[in-house]
Amino acid sequence: MTTHRPADQGGAALDETDRLLLEHLSRDGRASYAEIGLLANLSATAVRRRIDRLRARGVVRGFTVVLDPALLGWQTEAFVEVYCRERTAPEEILASLRQFPEVVAAWTVTGDPDALVHLRAADTRHLEAVIERIRKEPGVQRSRSSVVLSRLIG
Secondary structure, three states, X not given: OOOOOOOOXXXXXXXXXXXXXXXXXXXXXXXXXXXXXXXXXXXXXXXXXXXXXXXXXXXXXXXXXXXXXXXXXXXXXXXEEEEEOOOOOHHHHHHHHOOOXXXXXXXXXXXXXOEEEEEEEOOHHHHHHHXXXXXXXXXXXXXXXXXXXXXXXX
């Protein structure tokens, strides 16, 4: 049985070696080319060349640090559905949300809400203040929130 694998934005499909390199990189973005090469049976130079090509094609957009928000004191997490006034463009929603450091991610969505916003805050008082500030933004009509109790996956 074969699985369907869509082509990347450049139009060329990733080969199995590229996928293996990406798998190793996603597990440890700080791994050296030599370490990845040992796992993928390639030289460090070959790994570097392939990763450089993946970056040039936009498959790899960057490297990041994943922080533990609880250890930083941001232990309260919520998802907020944002309902906007008519004709509020996604760019306006983005501009409003970018000013809040508590916003982890945000998406436009189908259905009744216009956006789904992932927030992290120090505590419920902090979370409430952020939600109230979001609700006061010019295009926002109302919101509906769900506070995370525990993380099951991820």
